Amino acid sequence: MSKTILITGVTGQDGSYLAKLMLERGDKVVGGVRRTSSDNTWRLAELGVLDDVELIDLDIAEITNILRTIERVKPDEIYNLAAQSFVRTSFDHPIYTADIDALGPARFLEVVRTVNPTIRFYQASTSEMYGKAAETPQSERTPFHPRSPYAVSKLYAHWITINYRESYGLHACCGILFNHESPLRGREFVTRKITAGLAQVKYGQLKTLAFGNLDAKRDWGFAGEYVDGIRRILQAPQASDYVLATGHAESVRRFIELAAPHFGFALEWRGAGPQEIGVDTKSGRTLIEIDPSHYRPAEVDALVGAAQKAEHELGWRAQVTLPDLVAMMAEADERRVRDGKPLN
Ligand code: NDP
Numbered sequence: 212m213s214k215t216i217l218i219t220g221v222t223g224q225d226g227s228y229l230a231k232l233m234l235e236r237g238d239k240v241v242g243g244v245r246r247t248s249s250d251n252t253w254r255l256a257e258l259g260v261l262d263d264v265e266l267i268d269l270d271i272a273e274i275t276n277i278l279r280t281i282e283r284v285k286p287d288e289i290y291n292l293a294a295q296s297f298v299r300t301s302f303d304h305p306i307y308t309a310d311i312d313a314l315g316p317a318r319f320l321e322v323v324r325t326v327n328p329t330i331r332f333y334q335a336s337t338s339e340m341y342g343k344a345a346e347t348p349q350s351e352r353t354p355f356h357p358r359s360p361y362a363v364s365k366l367y368a369h370w371i372t373i374n375y376r377e378s379y380g381l382h383a384c385c386g387i388l389f390n391h392e393s394p395l396r397g398r399e400f401v402t403r404k405i406t407a408g409l410a411q412v413k414y415g416q417l418k419t420l421a422f423g424n425l426d427a428k429r430d431w432g433f434a435g436e437y438v439d440g441i442r443r444i445l446q447a448p449q450a451s452d453y454v455l456a457t458g459h460a461e462s463v464r465r466f467i468e469l470a471a472p473h474f475g476f477a478l479e480w481r482g483a484g485p486q487e488i489g490v491d492t493k494s495g496r497t498l499i500e501i502d503p504s505h506y507r508p509a510e511v512d513a514l515v516g517a518a519q520k521a522e523h524e525l526g527w528r529a530q531v532t533l534p535d536l537v538a539m540m541a542e543a544d545e546r547r548v549r550d551g552k553p554l555n
């Protein structure tokens with residue numbers, strides 16, 4: 212039976228892929244968009260679903276906005292993907308980040324409890340909550356040690372979602388997702404910064420790219436298949452929380468090494484620390500530099516997830532490997548720059 216799905220953050224990477232998936236399944240998708248002075252629906256357009264999603268004004272900072280939306284839309288399921296999602300920014304905007312990332316979900320839960328407690332609610336939790344990880348790999352049972360205002364805010368959201376499930380019986384679930392990327396990833400995140408940046412260097416639009424900590428390790432999957440995991444989490448008969456991850460981690464440095472050949476570069480690292488550079492040995496040009504302003508006040512050094520619970524209970528497993536993901540992103544950015552299309 213067709214359902215009505217409300218997605219917050221529908222203009223973001225995950226929101227766009229999830230909207231497409233739900234539409235393909237025959238559901239009605241209502242997407243919450245916060246008002247900004249510029250149009251940010253390019254991802255929905257690129258996936259060919261912009262005309263099929265009902266876009267509504269929805270800022271999760273505003274509880275009256277949430278209340279009226281839920282009363283009017285009458286969703287069967289809510290996927291709360293909206294967030295100030297950039298970890299580095301959260302150090303400069305800790306209060307704002309808490310307002311959106313911690314209190315935003317709390318506002319939703321309170322309205323759901325009041326208006327219609329049968330609505331299913333999904334909260335976008337994050338592997339960043341493990342931070343200075345207590346064990347490797349990280350599963351649903353690993354203790355949390357958040358290392359940024361973003362992660363601290365998301366940890367509140369995680370526990371308040373569980374609390375409303377335990378206190379009021381809401382069907383409220385958290386997906387603890389490890390990094391997932393795609394050609395639709397925002398350009399401030401390191402993977403897309405690498406593929407879009409190298410494309411620009413190749414076509415002469417940029418001279419060099421500057422990064423922070425090249426040795427941070429992440430468990431990178433493909434967003435297009437993680438949204439199916441998100442959907443499955445909310446369909447499980449018993450509300451619960453699930454890790455979604457590939458189980459493999461690589462460094463930022465390795466991601467750059469995998470991406471460089473797609474743009475015809477033969478990369479070699481020279482020097483160390485903030486003086487380290489990445490050189491194209493074919494042309495002798497410096498492609499990569501270090502800019503300490505990209506270092507974070509507290510770093511998350513390495514994360515790798517154990518997604519066995521999702522595999523056993525939901526039948527979900529990540530399939531796309533890191534080399535395939537890098538190829539997909541590199542090809543998309545090469546095409547955009549070569550054809551003079553916006554990188555967004
Ligand atoms: P994006 O940054 O691409 O998208 C975030 C979305 O939230 C955008 O649509 C943004 O709108 C919207 N938003 C921000 N503030 C508000 C607000 N006040 N009211 C309403 N909407 C708002 O994130 P992703 O798609 O990558 O991630 C989706 C969610 O999953 C986020 O909550 C993120 O923290 C979480 N997450 C992501 C992971 C990843 O690797 N991608 C891993 C784990 C968790 P606008 O377009 O106007 O900016």
Ligand code: GDR
Nearest residue numbers: 296298337338339389390399400401402422423424427505
């Ligand atoms: P992350 O993603 O913080 O894991 O959060 P990001 O891509 O920003 O950083 C990953 C790692 O790369 C290092 N790094 C750099 N990062 C950026 N952005 N820019 C750089 O120049 C750079 N150089 C090195 C970082 O220090 C870090 O260690 C993402 C977001 O999607 C969150 O919303 C989500 O919750 C987590 O993934 C899981």
